[in-house]
Amino acid sequence: MRPNLIDHLTAFIAVVESSSFSTAARRLGRAVSTVSYSISRLEEHCGFPLLTRGSGRPELTPEGRAVYREAQAIVDGARRFEARARALGRGEESRLGIAVDVLFPITPLLAALEGFSAEYPHVRLQLFTSSLNRLWNDLRTGSLDFCLAPLRDVPPDVERHPLTTVELVPVAAASHPLAQRQDAFSLSELRRHRQLYYAGAPNVDVERMGRVFGTDVWTGSDLWMIRMLLKAGIGWCFATEEWVGEDLASGAVVRLDCADLRSDARWVFGALWHIDRPPGPVGQRLIELMREATASGRHPHPTRSARIGSTAALRAGRASVTTRQP
Numbered sequence: 001m002r003p004n005l006i007d008h009l010t011a012f013i014a015v016v017e018s019s020s021f022s023t024a025a026r027r028l029g030r031a032v033s034t035v036s037y038s039i040s041r042l043e044e045h046c047g048f049p050l051l052t053r054g055s056g057r058p059e060l061t062p063e064g065r066a067v068y069r070e071a072q073a074i075v076d077g078a079r080r081f082e083a084r085a086r087a088l089g090r091g092e093e094s095r096l097g098i099a100v101d102v103l104f105p106i107t108p109l110l111a112a113l114e115g116f117s118a119e120y121p122h123v124r125l126q127l128f129t130s131s132l133n134r135l136w137n138d139l140r141t142g143s144l145d146f147c148l149a150p151l152r153d154v155p156p157d158v159e160r161h162p163l164t165t166v167e168l169v170p171v172a173a174a175s176h177p178l179a180q181r182q183d184a185f186s187l188s189e190l191r192r193h194r195q196l197y198y199a200g201a202p203n204v205d206v207e208r209m210g211r212v213f214g215t216d217v218w219t220g221s222d223l224w225m226i227r228m229l230l231k232a233g234i235g236w237c238f239a240t241e242e243w244v245g246e247d248l249a250s251g252a253v254v255r256l257d258c259a260d261l262r263s264d265a266r267w268v269f270g271a272l273w274h275i276d277r278p279p280g281p282v283g284q285r286l287i288e289l290m291r292e293a294t295a296s297g298r299h300p301h302p303t304r305s306a307r308i309g310s311t312a313a314l315r316a317g318r319a320s321v322t323t324r325q326p
Helices: 005-018 021-028 032-046 062-089 106-119 132-141 187-191 223-231 241-250 259-264 281-295 310-316 318-322
Strands: 095-100 124-128 146-150 158-167 169-173 195-198 217-220 237-239 253-255 266-274
Touching (some): 223 237, 237 241
Antiparallel strands (some): 169 237, 169 253
């Protein structure tokens, strides 16, 4: 690539977008003669005219139109290169690996990620879901920079920053026997019925999880499938308002009143990272955006069917708090 090619391509794009040499020059902070010179040198380099220069506004020639998109791609690539180089020079991360638990509220998460993508367009973000039996090790080895998960049963070498609270309740299809109960029932009654449970990997020992109540447990790693099983009345599971909000509103799914679980309905979620690997400036900024988004109260019970009951079941396996990972 020739030394001034990016400058010439930038001038070319500006003229096309503004349909004016003078407007393009003002936009770029250059003299009109400089912009004209860039276009001439670029045409000389290509071997054909890129723009018409009649009495009217400059327009793309057929050849210019054919290479215009390529010119944009080259300039955009150069900008990304410069942004990443500047970030690395400041010690900023160029990649973030994050695990997000399936129960983490999607609305504030999306709001934070939208703001983050605008502030750090050069950062490559990787979002994962995973089983709890991998989460802590992934943080220790550096496979993950941090995770968004429940602040329960966290190892002593993992730091935490509270962000929001999620209410987790047992739910079942309206046709389920438990949903027909007119009064509150005990935990022993809940154990008599099949539980649906989210497990991020086939080797997760659900029997050791803290919120599995009984021996008849169906597990799945697909949230949509667990939701379908739930709505079909095949079992009950733990869920959040966000996860099954539409089904609760339609009456297809109802909340179950288990007296023994009322005091354990609210879970605190936050950002967690290994004590030896705290997030860098970019990671810290994303956590701050998450804090702002959760503080603003943007917790819908959205239309996100995909996050449905399996997540509840998942939480049913308390340690599965990290079920949202790679």
